[in-house]
Amino acid sequence: MATTVETTFRERLTRQPGPATKWLGVLLVLVALQFGAVMQTIMSTVPWGTIGGALPATAPWAALAGVGDALADLPTLLARDVIPNQGYQVPGEGWQGTFMGLSPAAAWGIRVSLVYLYSFGFVGWLGYGYLVFRRHYRAADWTPYDDMLGRLDGHRWGQFGLVVVLMFIVMALFAPTLGPTTVQSNIAEPFSHELQYFDENAGEVTTILVGEANLQSVSKGGGGRNVGPMQYDRYDRFHPFGTLPSGKDLFTFMVAGARVSLFIGLLYISLAAGLAVVLALVTAYYKGLADLTVVIAGDSVQALPQLLVLILLSFVLSDTWIAGIYNGGLLLALIFAITGWPYLWRAVRGPALQVSNEEWIDAAKSFGQRPVTTMRKHMLPYVVGYLLIYASLSLGGAIIGVAGLSFLGLGVNPPTPEWGRAVSAGQPYVATASWHISLIPGIMVVIIVTAFNALGDGIRDAVDPQSEAGSNEVAAGGGGA
Amino acid sequence: MFGDDVDEGDVLVSLCDLKTYYGEDSLLSDDPVKAVDGVSFDIHKGETLGLVGESGCGKTTLGRTLIQLEDATAGEVRIGDTDVTTLTGDDLQRWRRNSQMVFQDPESSLNDRMTVGAIIREPLDVHDWKTPRERRARVRELLDTVGLSEEHYYRYPHQFSGGQRQRVGIARALALEPEFVVLDEPVSALDVSVQAQILNLLNRLQDEFGLTYLFIAHDLSVVRHICDRVAVMYLGNVMELGPTERLFQQPQNPYTHALLSAIPEPDPTADSDRITLTGSPPSPRDPPAGCPFATRCPMKIRPPEYDSVDTEVWARVEMLREVLRERSNADRSLTERAREILGLSSRFSSADEVHDELFADVTLPAAVEDHIEEAMDHVRNDNETRARAQLREAFGSVCDEERPKSHVVDDESGTSRCHRHRDEHDEPSRSQVVSE
Ligand code: SF4
Secondary structure, three states, X not given: OHHHHHHHHHHHHHHOOHHHHHHHHHHHHHHHHOHHHHHHHHHHHOOHXXXXXXXXXXXXXXXXXXHHHHHHXXXXXXXXXXXXXXXXXXXXXXXXXXXXXXXXXXXXXXXXHHHHHHHHHHHHHHHHHHHHHHHHHOOOOOOHHHHHXXXXXXXXXXXXXXXXXXXXXXXXXXHHHHOOOOHHHHHHOHHHOEEEEEEOOOOEEEEEEHHHHHHOOOOOOEOOEOOOOOEEOOOOOEEOOOEOOOOOEHHHHHHHXXXXXXXXXXXXXXXXXXXXXXHHHHHHHHOHHHHHHHHHHHHHHHHOOHHHHHHHHHHHHHHOHHHHHHHHHHHHHHHHHHHHHHHHHHHHHHHXXXXXXXXXXXXXXXXXXXXXXXXXXXXXXXXXXXXXXXXXXXXXXXXXXXXXXXXXXXXXXXXXXXXXXXXXXXXXHOOOOOOHHHHHHHHHHHHHHHHHHHHHHHHHHHHOOOOOOOHHHHHHOOOOO | OOOOOOOOOOEEEEEEEEEEEEOOOOOOOOOOEEEEEEEEEEXXXXXXXXXXXXXXXXXXXXXXXXXXXXXXXXXXXXXOOEEHHHOOHHHHHHHHHHEEEEOOOOOOOOOOXXXXXXXXXXXXXXXXOOOHHHHHHHHXXXXXXXXXXXXXXXXXXXXXXXXXXXXXXXXXXXXXXXXXXXXXXXXXXXXXXXXXXXXXXXXXHHHHHOOEEEEEEOOHHHHHHHOOEEEEEEOOEEEEEEEHHHHHHOOOOHHHHHXXXXXXXXXXXXXXXXXXXXXXXXXXXXXXXXXXXXXXXXXXXXXXXHOOOOHHXXXXXXXXXXXXHXXXXXXXXXXXXXXXXXXXXXXXXXXXXXXXXXXXOXXXXXXXXXXXXXXXXXXXXXXXXXXXXXXXXXXXXXXHHOOOOEEEOOOOOOEEEOHHHOXXXXXXXHHHOOOO
């Protein structure tokens, strides 16, 4: 199949290059805006030194590397230092150090909007590329997948889920750019960083350690000890979500926490879904003893109370080396995967068994196709849709699970930001002026989990239009928290 | 390679006492399902051999065993000097090129997430046939051969009708230029109007490529139309095999008689003494010890001492045995099964009523009556096994005890499996049937 598409695809491309060129043009614009960041990635990830050393003529190579480094230093649209939002206000002179003298709130707002515009522009470009391919270059004028996408077209609920999930992913990817300050300077090492502000008593610009400033910006219930959402603290720092009881910036904490949640969630889902789909395909193809073994294994794992096992394992393993990797994130993802795969496996076992009884499997056997190829070509495409549905649902569950564990003080080690810990930190102040500490992370967990469920519903209706309802049972198979 | 050098009309595939049992290695130690239970026949190069029988008789399993989709339990499938059932690895892979299958359900036999071109190309890809470019050209040629067009290459099965999909299935089976093709009810899922087109296509392809077909079917009129020879299967056994016209006009085996008489007669004035088979075939887990057809055979041989008994009476006796057998066979209530067998709508509440229903209007000879009464006593004591054994001892014949051998029944070496072909018995004929 691949070769067929390849050659004829090239022919179709040369015959009608217009739409593809336009599409690539858009890509150039998108890359140009972020060229510095792209170069930086290239310069920092490829071991140029090693490659350069292996080449005989070093002089031109060094020059080339110099150019590369220079390019990497080019300003990019979405970098923090292009649109800075940290500054101070001098009476009569307005804002100092911020983007074009705007208020920190406005500068921060512009940066966040640009990040989201750029990201959605990129997603739109991908979609546009697919449509261009479909209209101008695809050999088949119709495929079964067109119908699935078509069904998603009118599915508002699923689209809502998709948009929110995309926003969440962008939040995680661009976390360092989105926060009004950085994790490093505000949360991790506040006493190693300093900031400038206009001291009214002294009547001059003064320097202070961030840590000291944080202590004066705490949110502890009011009476002058609260910095709420969309407020400035006394050091002219803007806090979109207010501050934590420790005086640290909640928004910065949240975007960094999104990264942690997404990393754990995705790692867990890839491991669990990979295991589930391989087992489902193998057991459905060979049936008999293989199936029985996995049924017993899956049932045994499922018989364990998942939350209890999670708590127990993360407690028992909390002092081992594995708990140190990614601040305990890896360990969490592994525990989730080990306890969670049977849910996904159960979800795809039915579809896998059903497709294994189709005559085209026999046909493949009859001309001697290798079982692995048969599973990949003839079974996997029918299973993968169901896998996506349940993966989306369990991802929401995993995010709740991780938040729940950190709420209990387990899981991700402090001070690594994790939403659950913000909820827990704000718990004493729920009924006070500092309500935002618990409420905002709590609401965000709910929105994101709902979005993953909505996305799962959308995929299900696209993949399997006959199935109505039944989603309750599906949602219950989530993360278990 | 495998049978390449066989001349038209010579033996291409030879089955020798082939057996395929299911569930032998199952964890629950039930009796295995004897789907194919000792089948021997030859398939000649270039012919179309029909394989007919009721559903569940094992004909599809036999076809699947022939192309090694099922493992044979015992026996041989010989092609030239090779026993295919013992092939493994590369040898098996090479043999697979040579024998293909066209499946029954064109909805299920084509993966509808693949383009038709990719589906037909798959066997070529698996066997690394020439270069990818040549494979694509070959697929286009095959599309043309089976009456589709090149533009269909990038269409999906959803975009085709049942008949067109079956053409795709045929193209896939022909991709590797096989010698031998198993056609598993290839037209039974299609509209009647389309059936003829597909049958004609199959005929044309056979002439063009010198193919040998095993045509599995339950539609006898289709078989008569397309097959050179026909094998009739019952309960895992081939009961009769012979040239199509001879078999249809002068069936030799009692089962063939029964099967053929089930075809609606186009001419109502013709001699249409239909044989109605009572009951259902025995379970293939527990086939009869003697002739597979013994439990339902309308021409079953009687023990010599009862030769003089009235046919009507004898039929009732056999029916009683059938009722008891069915009752032990399934857990369904006697009432239910008995009503079914007798085709009666009256309600029985006990074995006695069965007895009355069967024997009320006939006079039993004393010798017969004694045995029946003894058996009924066992039934009343809830010991049906004893009752069956007792009846079998009293009324059983060679049909119940000995598996019939194959007898040559025509001058084209057609065979039939029935004790009536032995010299000491009358040949099977309709006159032995009790008409109801
Ligand atoms: S052997 Fe007996 S039971 Fe079997 S077909 Fe012949 S007559 Fe009927």
